[in-house]
Amino acid sequence: MSFRTTPAVSARELGLTQAQAHSILRADGPNVLPSVPPPSVARLLLRQMVHFFALMLWVAAALAAIGGMPQLAVAIVIVVLLNGVFAFVQEYRADRAASRLRDLLPAKVHVIRDGVRVEISATELVVGDHALLAAGDRVCADLQLRHAEALALDESMLTGESAAVHADPGDIAKAGTFVLEGTGGGTVTATGGHTVLAGIAELTRTAERPQSPLSRELQHVVTVIATVAIALGITFFVITVLLGTPVNQGFLFAVGVTVALVPEGLLPTVTLSLARAAQQMAGQHALVRHLEAVETLGSTTFICTDKTGTLTQNLMSVVTVWTTDGETTVQGEGFDPDGSLDGTAQAVAAAQRTGESALLCVTGRAVRRDGRWVAQGDPTEVALHVFGLRCGRPDHGSSGLHATGRFPFDPRRRRSSVLVDGTLHVLGAPDSVLPLCAPVAGAAEFALAMTERGLRVLAVARRSDVAASVSTVDAAEQNLVLSGLVGLEDPPRPGIADSISACRLAGIKIAIITGDHPGTASALAREIGLLTDGPVLVGADLPDDDQHLGALLDHDGVVVARVTPEDKLAIARALQRRGHVVAMTGDGVNDGPALREADIGVAMGATGTDVAREAADLVLLDDSFATIVTAIELGRATFANIRRFLTYHLTDNVAELTPFAVWALTLGHVPLALGVLQILALDIGTDLLPALALGAEPPHQRTMQGAARQTRLLDGRVVRRAFGVLGPAEAITVMGAFLAVLMLGGWQWGDVPPAALLATASGTAFTAVVLGQLTNAYACRSSSHWVGAVLRRRNPLLPVAVSVEVLLLLVFLGVPPIADVLGGTLPTVVGWLLAALAIPAVVLADAAEKRLTTPRVGTVFQAPFSRLSGRRLSSAGSAPGRHRQRHDDPQSAFDHRRSAHGAAVRGHHRPNDG
Numbered sequence: 001m002s003f004r005t006t007p008a009v010s011a012r013e014l015g016l017t018q019a020q021a022h023s024i025l026r027a028d029g030p031n032v033l034p035s036v037p038p039p040s041v042a043r044l045l046l047r048q049m050v051h052f053f054a055l056m057l058w059v060a061a062a063l064a065a066i067g068g069m070p071q072l073a074v075a076i077v078i079v080v081l082l083n084g085v086f087a088f089v090q091e092y093r094a095d096r097a098a099s100r101l102r103d104l105l106p107a108k109v110h111v112i113r114d115g116v117r118v119e120i121s122a123t124e125l126v127v128g129d130h131a132l133l134a135a136g137d138r139v140c141a142d143l144q145l146r147h148a149e150a151l152a153l154d155e156s157m158l159t160g161e162s163a164a165v166h167a168d169p170g171d172i173a174k175a176g177t178f179v180l181e182g183t184g185g186g187t188v189t190a191t192g193g194h195t196v197l198a199g200i201a202e203l204t205r206t207a208e209r210p211q212s213p214l215s216r217e218l219q220h221v222v223t224v225i226a227t228v229a230i231a232l233g234i235t236f237f238v239i240t241v242l243l244g245t246p247v248n249q250g251f252l253f254a255v256g257v258t259v260a261l262v263p264e265g266l267l268p269t270v271t272l273s274l275a276r277a278a279q280q281m282a283g284q285h286a287l288v289r290h291l292e293a294v295e296t297l298g299s300t301t302f303i304c305t306d307k308t309g310t311l312t313q314n315l316m317s318v319v320t321v322w323t324t325d326g327e328t329t330v331q332g333e334g335f336d337p338d339g340s341l342d343g344t345a346q347a348v349a350a351a352q353r354t355g356e357s358a359l360l361c362v363t364g365r366a367v368r369r370d371g372r373w374v375a376q377g378d379p380t381e382v383a384l385h386v387f388g389l390r391c392g393r394p395d396h397g398s399s400g401l402h403a404t405g406r407f408p409f410d411p412r413r414r415r416s417s418v419l420v421d422g423t424l425h426v427l428g429a430p431d432s433v434l435p436l437c438a439p440v441a442g443a444a445e446f447a448l449a450m451t452e453r454g455l456r457v458l459a460v461a462r463r464s465d466v467a468a469s470v471s472t473v474d475a476a477e478q479n480l481v482l483s484g485l486v487g488l489e490d491p492p493r494p495g496i497a498d499s500i501s502a503c504r505l506a507g508i509k510i511a512i513i514t515g516d517h518p519g520t521a522s523a524l525a526r527e528i529g530l531l532t533d534g535p536v537l538v539g540a541d542l543p544d545d546d547q548h549l550g551a552l553l554d555h556d557g558v559v560v561a562r563v564t565p566e567d568k569l570a571i572a573r574a575l576q577r578r579g580h581v582v583a584m585t586g587d588g589v590n591d592g593p594a595l596r597e598a599d600i601g602v603a604m605g606a607t608g609t610d611v612a613r614e615a616a617d618l619v620l621l622d623d624s625f626a627t628i629v630t631a632i633e634l635g636r637a638t639f640a641n642i643r644r645f646l647t648y649h650l651t652d653n654v655a656e657l658t659p660f661a662v663w664a665l666t667l668g669h670v671p672l673a674l675g676v677l678q679i680l681a682l683d684i685g686t687d688l689l690p691a692l693a694l695g696a697e698p699p700h701q702r703t704m705q706g707a708a709r710q711t712r713l714l715d716g717r718v719v720r721r722a723f724g725v726l727g728p729a730e731a732i733t734v735m736g737a738f739l740a741v742l743m744l745g746g747w748q749w750g751d752v753p754p755a756a757l758l759a760t761a762s763g764t765a766f767t768a769v770v771l772g773q774l775t776n777a778y779a780c781r782s783s784s785h786w787v788g789a790v791l792r793r794r795n796p797l798l799p800v801a802v803s804v805e806v807l808l809l810l811v812f813l814g815v816p817p818i819a820d821v822l823g824g825t826l827p828t829v830v831g832w833l834l835a836a837l838a839i840p841a842v843v844l845a846d847a848a849e850k851r852l853t854t855p856r857v858g859t860v861f862q863a864p865f866s867r868l869s870g871r872r873l874s875s876a877g878s879a880p881g882r883h884r885q886r887h888d889d890p891q892s893a894f895d896h897r898r899s900a901h902g903a904a905v906r907g908h909h910r911p912n913d914g
């Protein structure tokens, strides 16, 4: 690094006037890339008609038509069309939700207008504006640089070249690039569609998005099921033909089997379910940047969180100053520059000199907005700015009056410095600054004492005789004289202890990964109830070996202090090696790699850099740790919901397939209980809404109890429940009711029943499936409680869905033209009673399976669990932050901690989806 002289800064920049900017904006339009025109509705619809399943059904329809079964052909065509429209609507809604999410995070840019620095939306930037750049910013338009202080850009998104590019005054900083280090400013030369980026974006328009892990897994599930369906279809066809049935009849059966097994509605239901979760998360200040992150969030097992701003409020203020002349305390409210210094006259004078240097070093500013003083820039710097003003020092504006060289804060060096009139002022972490200073007795001890009180400590130093010949920052930052040490206070966020105990309950480990001093970090960790006996580590001492590092870190409540961005990357890797699903926060310009490496990169919406946000999977709009926990809870709930409707769909398949199996195995002696069209009516008629309602099941109290499932969607339990328990229960009642009605009507083994009798019997079987599925919808709501225990849980969609389901049942069987086509009539009274047996059958089978699978939970632990969960959940949809402020009652905090221990011991194998 070397100093650069910056002549442009001293001439005061006026920028455009607001009026000029507005008229240019009117003429040129907003600064946005011309958007890719979305594919037309017709194209999207068409796509839904020609995917794999649809094609299969088209072929079936064609064969049915050729085979002389026009009714079946028409029905299949209707099914394909209806199904396509349905999928289209769901995907369209999911897409809309995703694009609404993007609008929640508008890009901001600092410009000089009318001679003052203001923050505007990037879309309002116009040609001629003087825009300012700082490390971490995304460049929003093409700028010709007027000044640049150690400015380095990452142009990889334009050139593919990942090395940092140094930029000098006169160079063009292109839209779409990122500022890696330094600061700068320049005149906008092109916006929106005229930028270099727009030209390149034009080329890449057609590039398809890569497939995500979740969609790959779903594709896998669907392919497996479809293969099984086709194989069975062919087998049945062969059997029927061998049995001497006419080929077209055999074909009918084959189509029926295939159609019965194919889960037509699955994919769009999953997408919509994810989109809905993403929207709910956004309502709780958690913004996912792609839908699959919803699912990954649900399986998070380790959170690496930073301290400042996430666990604390980022309401930094200098409270104490130590100099060789004594200690001074600083009074004041928030970021209000009014305040005072208390101490001996000598000590106050020395503190004021310290304040002067600190003020020169920082570019963050406290500004008055709507009658309140708020931070503009890094809150640590803003606190120092406020401190400088409280010392009575004049404010020289953001660039420093005579600054000839500036080295902004860099988390690797952990200090910043500025050269003003031949004097170098340095501000930074004591362990970074003190070694550069002449030794001062007592300084190191005092710094340590302050960190133990939980204060963030910064050392301020200066050197007055920097010769003009000194050209590098390292040469300049030598032989410093310590001015003083300042201690900053940053209170923890209220209610943070609750979020931490919620994580304990959920079996999620937490580590604080911070650039701050280990003393400050562990004082905070103790205060918020995190550090029980977890180790306190320091970045420089971390082992290089992945396995070592992983073993060292794999505890709840670890504190790692003085970390660099490289350490964060190593930590994420080491934890992943140990099988953890890692969420890692980061806000700095160098945090990108760690955020990308982590399973869930978490960036800050309020204070972080554009670079970090770009690399993240989740953006916390309110920067709060509690929001990560809320997002994890919603992620888990969503994953559980997807498994719910998957179980629901698959159960139905068993009930639908059985009539065919019975028919084939009895060599046709038992007539077919359900026709192909009835199966289609079940799959995309009566089943549809309950499946959707299950996808919208709100988080249950037990969502955050027990460790995360790291299993796949289609795991042993889902398969066992659907194919081994619920499906057979339904199938047996369906076949039982069917045969009973036939026999009551005089049918005997091997007879061909009269058409009217077959229609009532078939209608009864159909009714049994619908009633069984209706019960199944409730059975799928919980993985541990029987149906009776979940009836009163709230899910406003479910009663509606079930009512529609019953209505459809009556229409399908009771409205003559429809009933004629489907081939079934309303059951008799006895038939209704027989069909209704499906309800207790499903209830009992479900309860038995749950009893055998779910370990009993002691009631002692259950009461506090539900209290905690109830509170957390009740805040859903309420005013932001409400639940974070309610937990000041010490008794309840005690309860939470106790319950947390209970979970740590007992919560290991407990299912978490309700």
Ligand code: ADP
Pocket: 306, 307, 308, 378, 380, 381, 409, 411, 414, 415, 416, 427, 428, 429, 430, 456, 457, 458, 513, 514, 515, 516, 517
């Ligand atoms: P955190 O993880 O708490 O955000 P940082 O990496 O931002 O930590 O900061 C690490 C250390 O660097 C701080 O403890 C402080 O001593 C010092 N520091 C932080 N911000 C600044 C700044 N703007 N200027 C100088 N020093 C700073």
Ligand code: MG
Pocket: 308, 515
């Ligand atoms: Mg920081």
